[in-house]
Amino acid sequence: MHLYVHVPFCQRRCSxxxxxxxxxxxxxxxxxxxxxxxxxxQTGVVGFETIYFGGGTPSLLPxxxxxxxxxxxxxxxxxxxxxxxxxxxANPEDVTPDxxxxxxxxxxxxxxxxxQSFDDHVLQWMHRSHAAARIGAAxxxxxxxxxxxxxxxxxxxxxxxxxxxxxxxxxLALALRPTHxxxxxxxxxxxxxxxxxxxxxxxxxxDDERYADEYLLAHERLSVxxxxxxxxxxxxxxxxxxxxxxxxxxGRPYVGLGPAxxxxxxxxxxxxxxxxxxxxxxxxxxxxxxxxxxxxxxxxRELERVxxxxxTDEGLSITAPYRHLPPLMSQGxxxxxxxxxxxxxxxxxxxxxxxxxxxMHTESQQ
Ligand code: SF4
Numbered sequence: 001m002h003l004y005v006h007v008p009f010c011q012r013r014c015s016x017x018x019x020x021x022x023x024x025x026x027x028x029x030x031x032x033x034x035x036x037x038x039x040x041x042q043t044g045v046v047g048f049e050t051i052y053f054g055g056g057t058p059s060l061l062p063x064x065x066x067x068x069x070x071x072x073x074x075x076x077x078x079x080x081x082x083x084x085x086x087x088x089x090a091n092p093e094d095v096t097p098d099x100x101x102x103x104x105x106x107x108x109x110x111x112x113x114x115x116q117s118f119d120d121h122v123l124q125w126m127h128r129s130h131a132a133a134r135i136g137a138a139x140x141x142x143x144x145x146x147x148x149x150x151x152x153x154x155x156x157x158x159x160x161x162x163x164x165x166x167x168x169x170x171x172l173a174l175a176l177r178p179t180h181x182x183x184x185x186x187x188x189x190x191x192x193x194x195x196x197x198x199x200x201x202x203x204x205x206x207d208d209e210r211y212a213d214e215y216l217l218a219h220e221r222l223s224v225x226x227x228x229x230x231x232x233x234x235x236x237x238x239x240x241x242x243x244x245x246x247x248x249x250x251g252r253p254y255v256g257l258g259p260a261x262x263x264x265x266x267x268x269x270x271x272x273x274x275x276x277x278x279x280x281x282x283x284x285x286x287x288x289x290x291x292x293x294x295x296x297x298x299x300x301r302e303l304e305r306v307x308x309x310x311x312t313d314e315g316l317s318i319t320a321p322y323r324h325l326p327p328l329m330s331q332g333x334x335x336x337x338x339x340x341x342x343x344x345x346x347x348x349x350x351x352x353x354x355x356x357x358x359x360m361h362t363e364s365q366q
Pocket of ligand 1: 021
Protein backbone atom coordinates (compact mmCIF):
# COMPACT_ATOMS: atom_id res chain seq x y z
CA MET A 1 0.00 0.00 0.00
CA HIS A 2 1.13 3.56 -0.68
CA LEU A 3 0.10 6.72 1.16
CA TYR A 4 -0.17 10.23 -0.26
CA VAL A 5 -0.73 13.26 2.00
CA HIS A 6 -1.76 16.47 0.25
CA VAL A 7 -0.50 19.62 1.97
CA PRO A 8 -2.43 22.42 0.25
CA PHE A 9 -0.61 25.50 1.53
CA CYS A 10 1.46 27.85 -0.64
CA GLN A 11 2.74 31.36 -0.05
CA ARG A 12 1.53 32.53 -3.44
CA ARG A 13 0.21 31.03 -6.66
CA CYS A 14 2.73 30.30 -9.42
CA SER A 15 1.79 31.72 -12.81
CA UNK A 16 1.05 28.32 -14.40
CA UNK A 17 -0.48 26.47 -11.44
CA UNK A 18 -4.08 25.26 -11.18
CA UNK A 19 -3.52 22.81 -8.30
CA UNK A 20 -5.78 22.72 -5.30
CA UNK A 21 -3.92 25.08 -2.98
CA UNK A 22 -4.67 27.47 -0.12
CA UNK A 23 -2.54 30.61 -0.20
CA UNK A 24 -1.66 31.40 3.43
CA UNK A 25 0.82 33.70 5.18
CA UNK A 26 0.32 31.72 8.40
CA UNK A 27 0.18 27.94 8.00
CA UNK A 28 -2.56 26.35 10.17
CA UNK A 29 -0.26 23.44 11.00
CA UNK A 30 -2.08 22.10 14.07
CA UNK A 31 -5.48 22.15 12.33
CA UNK A 32 -3.94 20.38 9.36
CA UNK A 33 -2.30 17.66 11.45
CA UNK A 34 -5.54 17.09 13.39
CA UNK A 35 -7.59 16.86 10.17
CA UNK A 36 -5.21 14.41 8.51
CA UNK A 37 -5.04 12.15 11.56
CA UNK A 38 -8.83 12.19 11.93
CA UNK A 39 -9.23 11.25 8.27
CA UNK A 40 -6.61 8.51 8.68
CA UNK A 41 -8.64 7.04 11.59
CA GLN A 42 -11.85 7.22 9.50
CA THR A 43 -10.12 5.55 6.56
CA GLY A 44 -8.44 2.82 8.59
CA VAL A 45 -4.88 3.09 7.35
CA VAL A 46 -2.68 0.00 7.07
CA GLY A 47 1.09 -0.45 6.66
CA PHE A 48 2.67 1.59 3.90
CA GLU A 49 5.67 0.89 1.76
CA THR A 50 5.93 4.54 0.72
CA ILE A 51 4.63 7.86 2.03
CA TYR A 52 4.60 10.98 -0.13
CA PHE A 53 3.94 14.51 1.17
CA GLY A 54 2.90 16.46 -1.93
CA GLY A 55 1.19 19.75 -2.48
CA GLY A 56 1.00 22.62 -2.34
CA THR A 57 4.25 23.23 -0.53
CA PRO A 58 4.71 20.59 2.20
CA SER A 59 8.01 22.21 3.27
CA LEU A 60 5.95 25.13 4.66
CA LEU A 61 4.74 22.82 7.46
CA PRO A 62 6.91 23.20 10.57
CA UNK A 63 9.23 20.16 10.93
CA UNK A 64 7.48 19.23 14.23
CA UNK A 65 4.18 18.89 12.33
CA UNK A 66 5.81 16.55 9.80
CA UNK A 67 7.37 14.55 12.60
CA UNK A 68 4.02 14.25 14.45
CA UNK A 69 2.26 13.17 11.26
CA UNK A 70 4.84 10.48 10.50
CA UNK A 71 4.87 9.14 14.07
CA UNK A 72 1.09 9.09 14.39
CA UNK A 73 0.42 7.65 10.94
CA UNK A 74 2.89 4.86 11.61
CA UNK A 75 1.35 4.04 14.99
CA UNK A 76 -2.18 4.09 13.48
CA UNK A 77 -1.21 1.42 10.96
CA UNK A 78 -2.49 -2.01 11.81
CA UNK A 79 0.83 -3.44 10.66
CA UNK A 80 3.24 -0.66 11.59
CA UNK A 81 6.67 -0.72 10.03
CA UNK A 82 8.94 2.01 8.77
CA UNK A 83 8.04 3.01 5.22
CA UNK A 84 10.95 2.41 2.85
CA UNK A 85 10.57 5.65 0.96
CA UNK A 86 9.26 8.83 2.60
CA UNK A 87 9.25 11.81 0.24
CA UNK A 88 8.72 15.47 1.01
CA UNK A 89 8.15 18.00 -1.78
CA ALA A 90 10.05 21.16 -0.89
CA ASN A 91 10.54 24.66 -2.14
CA PRO A 92 14.32 25.40 -2.25
CA GLU A 93 13.65 28.54 -0.16
CA ASP A 94 12.48 26.42 2.79
CA VAL A 95 15.48 24.08 2.85
CA THR A 96 17.81 25.32 5.58
CA PRO A 97 20.41 23.09 7.30
CA ASP A 98 18.20 23.06 10.44
CA UNK A 99 15.04 22.13 8.54
CA UNK A 100 16.89 19.40 6.60
CA UNK A 101 18.23 17.86 9.84
CA UNK A 102 14.77 17.97 11.42
CA UNK A 103 13.18 16.31 8.37
CA UNK A 104 15.84 13.59 8.35
CA UNK A 105 15.30 12.81 12.03
CA UNK A 106 11.52 12.75 11.46
CA UNK A 107 12.05 9.98 8.87
CA UNK A 108 12.09 11.83 5.54
CA UNK A 109 14.58 10.05 3.28
CA UNK A 110 13.77 11.58 -0.11
CA UNK A 111 13.18 15.22 -1.07
CA UNK A 112 11.72 16.47 -4.32
CA UNK A 113 12.82 20.06 -4.90
CA UNK A 114 10.73 22.40 -7.05
CA UNK A 115 13.75 23.93 -8.81
CA GLN A 116 12.01 24.66 -12.17
CA SER A 117 14.86 26.81 -13.58
CA PHE A 118 18.29 28.24 -12.68
CA ASP A 119 17.45 31.60 -14.29
CA ASP A 120 16.19 34.27 -11.87
CA HIS A 121 14.31 36.10 -14.61
CA VAL A 122 12.41 32.89 -15.45
CA LEU A 123 11.72 32.14 -11.78
CA GLN A 124 10.24 35.63 -11.33
CA TRP A 125 8.06 35.15 -14.43
CA MET A 126 6.83 31.88 -12.91
CA HIS A 127 6.05 33.70 -9.62
CA ARG A 128 8.31 31.27 -7.79
CA SER A 129 9.38 32.41 -4.34
CA HIS A 130 13.00 31.20 -4.56
CA ALA A 131 16.09 32.60 -6.25
CA ALA A 132 18.23 30.32 -8.45
CA ALA A 133 21.14 30.35 -5.97
CA ARG A 134 18.88 28.70 -3.37
CA ILE A 135 18.68 25.45 -5.36
CA GLY A 136 22.36 24.48 -4.91
CA ALA A 137 22.27 25.64 -1.28
CA ALA A 138 19.22 23.42 -0.68
CA UNK A 139 20.91 20.36 -2.22
CA UNK A 140 23.98 20.89 -0.01
CA UNK A 141 21.86 21.35 3.12
CA UNK A 142 19.99 18.10 2.39
CA UNK A 143 23.20 16.16 1.79
CA UNK A 144 24.68 17.67 4.95
CA UNK A 145 21.69 16.24 6.85
CA UNK A 146 22.18 12.80 5.31
CA UNK A 147 19.36 12.99 2.74
CA UNK A 148 21.04 11.75 -0.43
CA UNK A 149 17.96 10.84 -2.45
CA UNK A 150 17.15 14.21 -4.04
CA UNK A 151 14.95 14.87 -7.05
CA UNK A 152 14.83 18.14 -8.98
CA UNK A 153 11.75 19.31 -10.89
CA UNK A 154 12.39 21.41 -14.00
CA UNK A 155 9.87 22.97 -16.38
CA UNK A 156 10.63 23.19 -20.10
CA UNK A 157 8.93 24.58 -23.25
CA UNK A 158 8.55 28.12 -21.97
CA UNK A 159 7.35 30.93 -24.27
CA UNK A 160 10.00 32.08 -26.77
CA UNK A 161 10.13 35.63 -25.49
CA UNK A 162 11.64 34.48 -22.18
CA UNK A 163 14.73 33.30 -24.11
CA UNK A 164 15.24 30.57 -21.56
CA UNK A 165 18.45 28.61 -22.11
CA UNK A 166 17.23 25.04 -21.50
CA UNK A 167 20.62 23.44 -22.11
CA UNK A 168 22.22 25.67 -19.47
CA UNK A 169 19.49 24.78 -16.98
CA UNK A 170 19.95 21.07 -17.66
CA UNK A 171 23.72 21.37 -17.21
CA LEU A 172 23.37 23.29 -13.94
CA ALA A 173 20.92 20.68 -12.66
CA LEU A 174 23.22 17.81 -13.70
CA ALA A 175 26.21 19.51 -12.04
CA LEU A 176 24.38 19.07 -8.71
CA ARG A 177 24.17 15.31 -9.41
CA PRO A 178 20.61 14.75 -8.12
CA THR A 179 19.56 11.08 -7.96
CA HIS A 180 16.37 11.88 -9.89
CA UNK A 181 14.94 14.48 -12.28
CA UNK A 182 11.31 15.22 -13.17
CA UNK A 183 10.87 17.27 -16.33
CA UNK A 184 7.48 18.76 -17.17
CA UNK A 185 6.47 20.73 -20.25
CA UNK A 186 4.63 23.96 -19.46
CA UNK A 187 0.88 23.60 -20.02
CA UNK A 188 -1.67 26.40 -20.03
CA UNK A 189 -4.45 25.61 -17.57
CA UNK A 190 -7.69 27.60 -17.57
CA UNK A 191 -8.01 30.53 -15.13
CA UNK A 192 -4.31 30.65 -14.24
CA UNK A 193 -2.31 33.91 -14.48
CA UNK A 194 -0.55 32.41 -17.51
CA UNK A 195 -3.90 31.78 -19.22
CA UNK A 196 -4.88 35.42 -18.61
CA UNK A 197 -1.53 36.74 -19.91
CA UNK A 198 -2.00 34.72 -23.11
CA UNK A 199 -5.63 35.90 -23.55
CA UNK A 200 -4.58 39.53 -23.41
CA UNK A 201 -1.58 38.98 -25.72
CA UNK A 202 1.06 39.64 -23.06
CA UNK A 203 2.76 36.30 -23.79
CA UNK A 204 2.42 33.34 -26.13
CA UNK A 205 1.30 29.77 -25.60
CA UNK A 206 4.20 27.32 -25.50
CA ASP A 207 5.39 26.21 -28.89
CA ASP A 208 5.14 22.51 -29.96
CA GLU A 209 8.44 22.62 -31.78
CA ARG A 210 10.27 24.01 -28.77
CA TYR A 211 8.54 21.37 -26.60
CA ALA A 212 9.80 18.53 -28.81
CA ASP A 213 13.32 19.94 -29.21
CA GLU A 214 13.79 20.51 -25.49
CA TYR A 215 12.31 17.16 -24.52
CA LEU A 216 14.62 15.29 -26.92
CA LEU A 217 17.62 17.37 -25.80
CA ALA A 218 16.91 16.35 -22.20
CA HIS A 219 16.94 12.66 -23.20
CA GLU A 220 20.27 13.16 -24.93
CA ARG A 221 21.96 15.10 -22.09
CA LEU A 222 20.64 12.93 -19.27
CA SER A 223 21.67 9.66 -20.89
CA VAL A 224 25.26 10.97 -21.25
CA UNK A 225 25.33 11.47 -17.47
CA UNK A 226 23.98 7.99 -16.65
CA UNK A 227 20.31 8.82 -16.06
CA UNK A 228 17.59 6.61 -17.45
CA UNK A 229 14.13 7.85 -18.35
CA UNK A 230 11.90 5.25 -16.73
CA UNK A 231 8.70 7.22 -17.31
CA UNK A 232 7.68 9.86 -19.81
CA UNK A 233 8.66 12.75 -17.46
CA UNK A 234 10.99 11.07 -14.98
CA UNK A 235 14.62 9.97 -15.09
CA UNK A 236 16.90 8.60 -12.39
CA UNK A 237 20.32 7.23 -11.66
CA UNK A 238 20.32 3.43 -11.26
CA UNK A 239 18.49 2.39 -8.07
CA UNK A 240 16.74 5.72 -7.52
CA UNK A 241 13.41 5.38 -9.29
CA UNK A 242 10.54 6.83 -7.27
CA UNK A 243 8.90 3.81 -5.64
CA UNK A 244 5.84 5.85 -4.78
CA UNK A 245 5.15 7.18 -8.27
CA UNK A 246 6.07 3.82 -9.79
CA UNK A 247 3.22 2.33 -7.74
CA UNK A 248 0.74 4.74 -9.42
CA UNK A 249 2.08 3.85 -12.84
CA UNK A 250 1.76 0.13 -12.26
CA GLY A 251 -1.87 0.44 -11.11
CA ARG A 252 -1.26 -0.52 -7.46
CA PRO A 253 -3.67 0.64 -4.72
CA TYR A 254 -2.98 3.82 -2.78
CA VAL A 255 -4.64 5.95 -0.13
CA GLY A 256 -4.72 9.74 -0.31
CA LEU A 257 -5.35 11.95 2.71
CA GLY A 258 -6.01 15.70 2.65
CA PRO A 259 -7.96 18.07 0.41
CA ALA A 260 -8.19 16.95 -3.24
CA UNK A 261 -6.29 13.73 -2.48
CA UNK A 262 -7.22 10.69 -4.59
CA UNK A 263 -7.38 7.05 -3.46
CA UNK A 264 -7.57 3.89 -5.54
CA UNK A 265 -8.32 0.34 -4.40
CA UNK A 266 -7.79 -1.42 -7.72
CA UNK A 267 -11.31 -0.87 -9.06
CA UNK A 268 -12.69 2.36 -7.56
CA UNK A 269 -11.13 5.81 -7.51
CA UNK A 270 -12.26 8.27 -4.82
CA UNK A 271 -11.32 11.89 -4.39
CA UNK A 272 -11.66 14.33 -1.53
CA UNK A 273 -13.19 17.79 -1.41
CA UNK A 274 -10.79 20.15 -3.18
CA UNK A 275 -10.88 23.27 -1.01
CA UNK A 276 -8.99 23.23 2.31
CA UNK A 277 -11.84 24.96 4.20
CA UNK A 278 -14.52 22.57 2.89
CA UNK A 279 -12.28 19.58 3.69
CA UNK A 280 -11.44 20.89 7.19
CA UNK A 281 -15.13 21.53 8.01
CA UNK A 282 -16.21 18.08 6.80
CA UNK A 283 -13.59 16.36 8.95
CA UNK A 284 -14.32 18.59 11.98
CA UNK A 285 -18.07 17.78 11.67
CA UNK A 286 -17.34 14.05 11.61
CA UNK A 287 -18.40 13.73 7.95
CA UNK A 288 -16.50 11.96 5.20
CA UNK A 289 -14.21 14.23 3.13
CA UNK A 290 -14.88 12.19 -0.03
CA UNK A 291 -16.37 14.38 -2.72
CA UNK A 292 -17.05 11.65 -5.24
CA UNK A 293 -15.99 8.28 -6.59
CA UNK A 294 -15.84 6.43 -9.85
CA UNK A 295 -15.92 2.69 -10.36
CA UNK A 296 -13.87 1.89 -13.45
CA UNK A 297 -15.46 -0.32 -16.09
CA UNK A 298 -13.47 -3.20 -17.59
CA UNK A 299 -12.92 -1.08 -20.70
CA UNK A 300 -11.67 1.93 -18.71
CA ARG A 301 -9.32 -0.27 -16.71
CA GLU A 302 -7.88 -1.78 -19.86
CA LEU A 303 -7.39 1.65 -21.46
CA GLU A 304 -5.73 2.87 -18.28
CA ARG A 305 -3.52 -0.22 -18.15
CA VAL A 306 -2.34 0.39 -21.73
CA UNK A 307 -1.74 4.08 -21.06
CA UNK A 308 0.16 3.48 -17.82
CA UNK A 309 2.25 0.67 -19.32
CA UNK A 310 3.33 2.85 -22.23
CA UNK A 311 4.17 5.77 -19.92
CA THR A 312 6.94 3.70 -18.36
CA ASP A 313 9.92 1.82 -19.71
CA GLU A 314 8.22 -1.42 -18.58
CA GLY A 315 6.16 -1.09 -21.73
CA LEU A 316 3.13 -3.08 -22.79
CA SER A 317 3.21 -6.84 -23.05
CA ILE A 318 2.66 -7.89 -26.66
CA THR A 319 -0.13 -10.33 -26.01
CA ALA A 320 -3.51 -10.47 -27.70
CA PRO A 321 -5.03 -8.05 -28.63
CA TYR A 322 -1.77 -6.11 -29.02
CA ARG A 323 -0.03 -8.74 -31.11
CA HIS A 324 -0.49 -7.30 -34.57
CA LEU A 325 1.08 -3.92 -34.15
CA PRO A 326 4.33 -3.84 -36.13
CA PRO A 327 2.93 -0.93 -38.25
CA LEU A 328 3.33 1.32 -35.19
CA MET A 329 6.98 0.36 -34.97
CA SER A 330 7.72 1.51 -38.50
CA GLN A 331 6.90 5.06 -37.37
CA GLY A 332 9.70 4.86 -34.80
CA UNK A 333 7.37 5.57 -31.89
CA UNK A 334 7.66 2.17 -30.25
CA UNK A 335 10.19 -0.62 -30.23
CA UNK A 336 9.86 -4.24 -29.23
CA UNK A 337 11.96 -5.21 -26.22
CA UNK A 338 11.75 -8.67 -24.58
CA UNK A 339 8.21 -9.25 -25.81
CA UNK A 340 6.98 -5.78 -24.79
CA UNK A 341 6.19 -2.61 -26.70
CA UNK A 342 8.21 0.29 -25.36
CA UNK A 343 7.94 3.94 -26.33
CA UNK A 344 10.95 5.70 -27.80
CA UNK A 345 11.47 9.35 -26.75
CA UNK A 346 9.65 10.32 -29.97
CA UNK A 347 6.80 8.00 -28.97
CA UNK A 348 6.59 9.54 -25.48
CA UNK A 349 6.21 12.92 -27.17
CA UNK A 350 3.04 11.55 -28.79
CA UNK A 351 1.82 9.34 -25.98
CA UNK A 352 -1.86 10.36 -26.15
CA UNK A 353 -2.18 9.91 -29.89
CA UNK A 354 -0.19 6.70 -29.72
CA UNK A 355 -2.54 5.19 -27.12
CA UNK A 356 -5.61 6.17 -29.14
CA UNK A 357 -4.06 4.77 -32.33
CA UNK A 358 -3.20 1.57 -30.48
CA UNK A 359 -6.67 1.11 -29.03
CA MET A 360 -8.41 2.02 -32.33
CA HIS A 361 -6.20 -0.47 -34.10
CA THR A 362 -7.12 -3.25 -31.70
CA GLU A 363 -10.84 -2.35 -31.78
CA SER A 364 -10.84 -2.60 -35.57
CA GLN A 365 -9.38 -6.11 -35.26
CA GLN A 366 -12.02 -7.36 -32.83
S1 SF4 B 1 4.46 26.05 -5.28
FE1 SF4 B 1 3.63 24.36 -6.53
S2 SF4 B 1 1.54 24.01 -5.77
FE2 SF4 B 1 2.22 26.04 -4.98
S3 SF4 B 1 1.44 27.50 -6.46
FE3 SF4 B 1 3.55 26.99 -7.09
S4 SF4 B 1 3.32 25.25 -8.54
FE4 SF4 B 1 1.36 25.48 -7.43
